[in-house]
Amino acid sequence: MNRKWILAGLGLALLAIAGRLWPHADNVTPLFAVALIAAATFPRRIGLWVPVVAIVASDLILGLHDTVAFTWSGMMLFVLLGYALRDRQSAGRIALATLAGSTGFFLWSNFGVWLVSGMYAPNAAGLAQSYAMALPFFRNSVLGDLGFTAALFAAYELVRMRQTARLAAQHAH
Numbered sequence: 244m245n246r247k248w249i250l251a252g253l254g255l256a257l258l259a260i261a262g263r264l265w266p267h268a269d270n271v272t273p274l275f276a277v278a279l280i281a282a283a284t285f286p287r288r289i290g291l292w293v294p295v296v297a298i299v300a301s302d303l304i305l306g307l308h309d310t311v312a313f314t315w316s317g318m319m320l321f322v323l324l325g326y327a328l329r330d331r332q333s334a335g336r337i338a339l340a341t342l343a344g345s346t347g348f349f350l351w352s353n354f355g356v357w358l359v360s361g362m363y364a365p366n367a368a369g370l371a372q373s374y375a376m377a378l379p380f381f382r383n384s385v386l387g388d389l390g391f392t393a394a395l396f397a398a399y400e401l402v403r404m405r406q407t408a409r410l411a412a413q414h415a416h
Contacts, residue, residue, distance in 0.1 A: 271387030282325025313355025
């Protein structure tokens with residue numbers, strides 16, 4: 244494993260952890276953007292471990308909760324979507340993957356809240372209420388996920404272009 248990938252992965256994991264710990268609007272953190280870009284651009288093992296380390300470490304600091312299985316597995320949707328983006332990245336595909344991840348996480352994690360929290364009636368009306376009550380958080384999630392994803396992929400592209408230019412300059416001499 245290349246040292247630069249490990250250091251970059253550690254940096255992204257620390258960004259995701261800090262983003263969950265620093266004061267922020269509800270559900271606006273870089274965690275899912277980190278999961279998406281790590282899976283899409285890093286070697287597969289590091290692309291998986293970066294978001295796993297970030298979510299586990301930050302949840303250990305913030306405190307574990309009844310729906311942790313749903314949030315952790317929901318985050319894996321972003322990893323799978325990132326893997327699907329490998330070698331097929333475009334602004335449209337990245338935006339679509341982000342929206343799919345945000346939506347899938349919303350549906351899955353709020354199903355988990357309905358299922359295990361006891362906050363809602365154990366019927367279809369309770370499930371609908373769980374989703375309805377979470378809609379303001381969903382809006383924040385989508386906006387945050389899109390913003391952080393755009394920033395991270397733009398930064399990645401700038402670094403990639405700079406490295407390509409540097410290699411071209413070296414070969415020209």
